[in-house]
Amino acid sequence: MENKHQLIDNAEAKQFQFNLENGIAKIEYIKAKEKIYLTHTEVPQAYEGKGIGSELIRQTLEHIKEQGWTLIPLCPFVAMYIKRHPEWKELVLKGINIG
Known part of the structure; x- marks a missing residue:
């Protein structure tokens, strides 16, 4: 699948992000050894419903x-x-049930 945006691992902010024209879409994370916890996803309101989050x-x-x-x-x-x-x-x- 084609990537329309460049994924950035912003380790300082502890988030993966897309730098968009009008804001930042991000997934916040916590890394612990070989595990990564994805804690919160946020997309600027202007981009909601456009597939950016997915x-x-x-x-x-x-x-x-x-x-x-x-x-x-x-x-x-x-x-x-x-x-x-x-x-x-x-x-x-x-052991984690997604459904």
Whole structure:
């Protein structure tokens, strides 16, 4: 799938983000060893409903897979995305039920 935006791992702010024309779309995270907790997703209001959040999650999951990290999705939006795209469940920590 084509990436319309550049994923940035802003380690200082502890978030993956897209720098958009009018703001930043972001997924906040906590990293602990080989685990990553995605805690909150936010898209500027002007971009809501345009697929930016889904693209941000997809690119973030691709990055997590490349790094070999284990995912703990605490953000409901991320969990819902994984439920709709079960191919990503392999990244989720065993024992966490996405549905």
